[in-house]
Amino acid sequence: MTFALSSEHETFRRSVREFAEAEVAPHVAKWDKDHFFPVDLIKKMGDLGLFGLTAPEEYGGADGDFTSLCVAIEELGRVDQSVGVTLEAAVGLGINPILTFGTPEQKDKWLPDLVAGRALAGFGLTEPGAGSDAGATKTKAVLDGDEWIINGSKQFITNSGSEITSLVTVTARTGTRDDGRPELSTLILPAGTPGFIVEPAYDKLGWHISDTHPLSFVDARIPADHLLGERGRGYAQFLATLDDGRVAIAALAVGCIQACLDLCVQYAGERTTFGVPIGSKQGVAFQIADLAVMAQAGRALTYQAASMRDAGASHAEFKQAAAMAKLYTSESAVTATRIATQVFGGYGFMEEYPVARFYRDAKILEIGEGTSEVQRMLIARSLGLPVE
Ligand SMILES: Cc1cc2nc3c(=O)[nH]c(=O)nc-3n(C[C@H](O)[C@H](O)[C@H](O)COP(=O)(O)OP(=O)(O)OC[C@H]3O[C@@H](n4cnc5c(N)ncnc54)[C@H](O)[C@@H]3O)c2cc1C
Numbered sequence: 176m177t178f179a180l181s182s183e184h185e186t187f188r189r190s191v192r193e194f195a196e197a198e199v200a201p202h203v204a205k206w207d208k209d210h211f212f213p214v215d216l217i218k219k220m221g222d223l224g225l226f227g228l229t230a231p232e233e234y235g236g237a238d239g240d241f242t243s244l245c246v247a248i249e250e251l252g253r254v255d256q257s258v259g260v261t262l263e264a265a266v267g268l269g270i271n272p273i274l275t276f277g278t279p280e281q282k283d284k285w286l287p288d289l290v291a292g293r294a295l296a297g298f299g300l301t302e303p304g305a306g307s308d309a310g311a312t313k314t315k316a317v318l319d320g321d322e323w324i325i326n327g328s329k330q331f332i333t334n335s336g337s338e339i340t341s342l343v344t345v346t347a348r349t350g351t352r353d354d355g356r357p358e359l360s361t362l363i364l365p366a367g368t369p370g371f372i373v374e375p376a377y378d379k380l381g382w383h384i385s386d387t388h389p390l391s392f393v394d395a396r397i398p399a400d401h402l403l404g405e406r407g408r409g410y411a412q413f414l415a416t417l418d419d420g421r422v423a424i425a426a427l428a429v430g431c432i433q434a435c436l437d438l439c440v441q442y443a444g445e446r447t448t449f450g451v452p453i454g455s456k457q458g459v460a461f462q463i464a465d466l467a468v469m470a471q472a473g474r475a476l477t478y479q480a481a482s483m484r485d486a487g488a489s490h491a492e493f494k495q496a497a498a499m500a501k502l503y504t505s506e507s508a509v510t511a512t513r514i515a516t517q518v519f520g521g522y523g524f525m526e527e528y529p530v531a532r533f534y535r536d537a538k539i540l541e542i543g544e545g546t547s548e549v550q551r552m553l554i555a556r557s558l559g560l561p562v563e
Pocket of ligand 1: 297300331542543563
């Protein structure tokens with residue numbers, strides 16, 4: 176399968192790059208320092224159509240392909256990772272579950288605002304005792320007449336507590352299957368529901384501009400029709416959501432590697448030691464050459480997976496490609512930020528240079544939407560190995 180980006184994709188890439196350079200780059204250092212969530216920027220991203228790239232026109236979207244979304248995430252992520260992940264989570268974790276599994280009524284109610292960037296949705300899967308082992312969900316939802324009553328908690332949920340968050344989709348135990356395993360379902364929990372408590376935002380190592388909260392549910396009641404899709408399909412729903420999300424995170428990681436490359440090429444040409452630019456030293460230049468290889472190889476894996484998604488590849492094929500793209504790009508991004516910080520010397524450790532921010536932001540790429548170990552587990556299983 177080939178993955179060459181079309182001239183339309185490349186034109187679109189340039190427009191997102193211009194937007195990111197004009198609207199994000201000048202402000203990002205201050206927003207990061209202040210842990211400020213830029214709602215006005217979200218609205219501008221909405222006006223540019225970024226949240227609706229893959230949504231049907233009837234909800235205000237562009238009916239475009241998944242590859243375009245990856246291009247947008249890569250380009251935003253090249254300027255700032257938190258802004259990139261805000262788009263990634265808004266579409267991949269917020270809009271997509273409703274678009275893919277929602278009823279026509281749910282789509283009509285929630286999608287227009289989400290697609291326009293007037294609202295954000297979170298995806299509440301992870302719990303204190305259920306991260307990599309997401310099936311170990313303890314949050315419970317009990318049907319009481321025509322309402323679900325939800326009790327439990329979630330943690331590390333992106334876009335879940337911003338001033339424009341309209342809902343969080345939550346996975347919960349809704350019963351027990353015939354084989355004794357828990358029945359998991361997904362429910363739509365509107366923001367402001369009594370008993371839906373958004374705890375204060377985390378103090379994170381990186382992604383300072385991204386909105387992340389723990390959530391608790393204490394007898395939170397929602398109408399029965401807020402069940403997302405079919406009862407008992409929660410497990411399959413979140414697995415499918417995460418497969419797409421992994422490719423989108425890979426695009427974000429490619430943006431991080433490209434940023435390191437661009438910053439290093441410029442700096443190594445300007446900074447002189449011993450009377451010559453540091454870029455004339457093989458010890459520096461060869462490391463920057465490695466960054467260029469990582470960016471290209473990461474882009475190839477990412478857009479190959481995205482094009483498989485767009486071409487309707489088999490689930491097994493796509494799942495393996497998504498895990499490979501996520502694993503390679505996230506680990507390369509961590510390496511790339513370490514190299515970039517080294518190339519910048521002492522300045523690389525100073526917050527006034529963006530490489531310091533990329534260094535802090537990169538680590539989460541190896542953890543979110545499935546850790547590197549989970550990706551290796553999925554790839555090993557796809558090879559037929561009986562790995563647990
Ligand atoms: C900033 C941020 C944003 C996030 N956003 C969201 C969100 O929007 N929605 C959401 O639902 N979640 C979100 N998450 C949660 C994220 O997906 C989880 O943190 C991640 O899946 C890991 O789960 P855990 O933290 O419970 O780690 P654990 O599962 O406890 O893992 C701990 C360590 O053990 C390893 N490990 C676990 N099991 C195995 C195994 N079988 N084999 C080998 N190694 C193993 C892991 O790889 C890891 O190194 C976010 C997390 C962060 C930090």
